[in-house]
Amino acid sequence: MTAVPETVSDKMPDPVGPDDAACDEAVSVVLVDDHALVRAGVRTSLGAAVRVVGEAADVEQAVAVVHEQRPAVVLLDVHLPGGAGGGGAEVITRCADRRDVTRFLALSVSDAAEDVVAVIRAGARGYVTKAIDGAALTAAVVRVAGGDAVFSPRLAGFVLDAFGTAGADVATTDDELDRLTAREREVMRLIARGYTYREAASELFISVKTVETHVSAVLRKLQLSNRNELTRWAADRRLL
Amino acid sequence: MTQATVRPVLLRPPRGRWLGGVAVAVAAHLGWPVGWVRVGFVVLTLFGGTGAFVYLFWWVTVPTGDPHDPAHTQPAAATRLVRRQPLLVPGRRLPVTDIGVGVILVVGAGLAVAYRAGARVQVGWLLAALLVVGGLALAWSQLDAGQRRRMSQVAGGRTPVPVLAVAGGVLLAGAGGLLFVGQVTGRELAPAVVVQSVVVALAILAGVGLALAPWWLRLVRELGDERVAREREAQRADIAAHLHDSVLQTLALIRTRSGDPVEVARMARAQERELREWLYADRPAPGESLAAAVRAVVAEVEDCRVGPDGQPVAVDVVVVGDAVPDGAADALLAATREALVNAVTHGRAPVSLYLEVRAEALEVFVRDRGDGFDLDQVAPDRFGVRESILGRVRRRGGTASVTSSSRRGTEVHVVMPTTRERTGDSSA
Numbered sequence: 101m102t103a104v105p106e107t108v109s110d111k112m113p114d115p116v117g118p119d120d121a122a123c124d125e126a127v128s129v130v131l132v133d134d135h136a137l138v139r140a141g142v143r144t145s146l147g148a149a150v151r152v153v154g155e156a157a158d159v160e161q162a163v164a165v166v167h168e169q170r171p172a173v174v175l176l177d178v179h180l181p182g183g184a185g186g187g188g189a190e191v192i193t194r195c196a197d198r199r200d201v202t203r204f205l206a207l208s209v210s211d212a213a214e215d216v217v218a219v220i221r222a223g224a225r226g227y228v229t230k231a232i233d234g235a236a237l238t239a240a241v242v243r244v245a246g247g248d249a250v251f252s253p254r255l256a257g258f259v260l261d262a263f264g265t266a267g268a269d270v271a272t273t274d275d276e277l278d279r280l281t282a283r284e285r286e287v288m289r290l291i292a293r294g295y296t297y298r299e300a301a302s303e304l305f306i307s308v309k310t311v312e313t314h315v316s317a318v319l320r321k322l323q324l325s326n327r328n329e330l331t332r333w334a335a336d337r338r339l340l
Numbered sequence: 341m342t343q344a345t346v347r348p349v350l351l352r353p354p355r356g357r358w359l360g361g362v363a364v365a366v367a368a369h370l371g372w373p374v375g376w377v378r379v380g381f382v383v384l385t386l387f388g389g390t391g392a393f394v395y396l397f398w399w400v401t402v403p404t405g406d407p408h409d410p411a412h413t414q415p416a417a418a419t420r421l422v423r424r425q426p427l428l429v430p431g432r433r434l435p436v437t438d439i440g441v442g443v444i445l446v447v448g449a450g451l452a453v454a455y456r457a458g459a460r461v462q463v464g465w466l467l468a469a470l471l472v473v474g475g476l477a478l479a480w481s482q483l484d485a486g487q488r489r490r491m492s493q494v495a496g497g498r499t500p501v502p503v504l505a506v507a508g509g510v511l512l513a514g515a516g517g518l519l520f521v522g523q524v525t526g527r528e529l530a531p532a533v534v535v536q537s538v539v540v541a542l543a544i545l546a547g548v549g550l551a552l553a554p555w556w557l558r559l560v561r562e563l564g565d566e567r568v569a570r571e572r573e574a575q576r577a578d579i580a581a582h583l584h585d586s587v588l589q590t591l592a593l594i595r596t597r598s599g600d601p602v603e604v605a606r607m608a609r610a611q612e613r614e615l616r617e618w619l620y621a622d623r624p625a626p627g628e629s630l631a632a633a634v635r636a637v638v639a640e641v642e643d644c645r646v647g648p649d650g651q652p653v654a655v656d657v658v659v660v661g662d663a664v665p666d667g668a669a670d671a672l673l674a675a676t677r678e679a680l681v682n683a684v685t686h687g688r689a690p691v692s693l694y695l696e697v698r699a700e701a702l703e704v705f706v707r708d709r710g711d712g713f714d715l716d717q718v719a720p721d722r723f724g725v726r727e728s729i730l731g732r733v734r735r736r737g738g739t740a741s742v743t744s745s746s747r748r749g750t751e752v753h754v755v756m757p758t759t760r761e762r763t764g765d766s767s768a
Contacts, residue, residue, distance in 0.1 A: 253694070
């Protein structure tokens, strides 16, 4: 829906760009976190490409604000009070009717695999930790608004751990949900090594768009895979 | 603060006991010699059996435990609430006294039956009473959960000992009851009457049991609920204690040094790392996890090294898989450490570390976003990269490479075959 300028979609958007012109095109964002201090910090660190239209501190507030404001992106903490106790994943589930308008990006301090898997499987388009700097977070929000997935190195590490790194266990067709293709695994490994999408693209001699396609495919597998080890793996593996 | 008169708690210790440990417990509690207490019990028994009665009473009511355990004497706030279970309870390997008591009771029962059948002696009353009391004591001793745990540990898990003891106690008490009845009525007990009375007794017991069952079930459930609540409370207290110990102290330090941003950043990073480890990690034993070893190396580099601008540099760690470290892993760790030090001190943040553990190889990437350097330009006498990283890895049969460019920073890539794969390898 929101037209994303190609320059912003790249790695480093200018956080202090001319905001008078960008105001209409700025991505509308709702911040959901139970700590007011964190919301304030995130709000000030976000660049001009992003406009905060609402905040919420618990599950009920979040669901109400999302339905009212219809933001393009919701920055969502994994652990939230209220509701049925489901936290961020519950917010995503209860906002399922807004899925064609609103996309969710999980923002958490948690390293626990079960948190990551729960919120991704509920439908979040990415997972970043709160240690992320303002420019990278802004870029991530814009990327999610454009329909792409955002994988931090850590999330890529989770994926590799969950789907296995053994060379023989490779998907041969794209619609196989339980295994990664060789290319997807290469992309995941580069992201886990700290490469940006653009660096990964030039390393593999493919376009940034192709990298984004691969990452989105991996996200889809993470969300839809029936691989029942995935949930068990996450529950067993409290260790990052 | 006068704490001269802190008495050990009245608990029956698992070791040093002759019978039920009551004498040892009393001696420890009062600070008297055990021998005197034992003599006291024997002497008191001569006066109408008082000593024996008191002994039995305490045997039933005083729980087992170590009276000198500091957990009982320290104030509750100063102790770790979630106490670690001892791996093996020191004490006797076999419940000798329990077996002894059981044997005595069985012999007594046999004698009573013999008296009933043959010679009539006036001690019949006494024996019957002893039988009932002994049987009940044996059954009741099973109420003591600590003792039961000890027994099951002695025999290695689930044992028939408690069940046997209860069954034996019930049997003995029943036999004693029948003897009593025979004594009172003064007639021989015909087998038909015995069967009849047993059936009647069982029927009454079943009726009473059915009537009391709901109450008993509720009691059990409440007990379970209470135990869960207590565990949760203990866990919460443990977390609170940890927060107090480390986090609050770090925060206080940060406040006092708020003028020194470098130091504050370093402390915050160290505290974050520690808290993360505490919350999310499995806390593996030392030497069992390569992932934990890598994290320790990262922690050391983060704490002790600063970047070229004097600022501490955070390292982004991603680990996939885990293994028990071996010789190859040690070389890998040493090379990783060297690469990290180089990246932190000469490169530019963010520094990334990626470790992948596969069945056939360990693979590490260390990357920084600095201006890069040309390996050929480094003077041969500079030991760093050439010797500490490349040489060390190659000697262990691994491969290492450094790619560096001014645009993309420097990346050190180390591959170390695992020991299993290198069994046929003769080169050192």
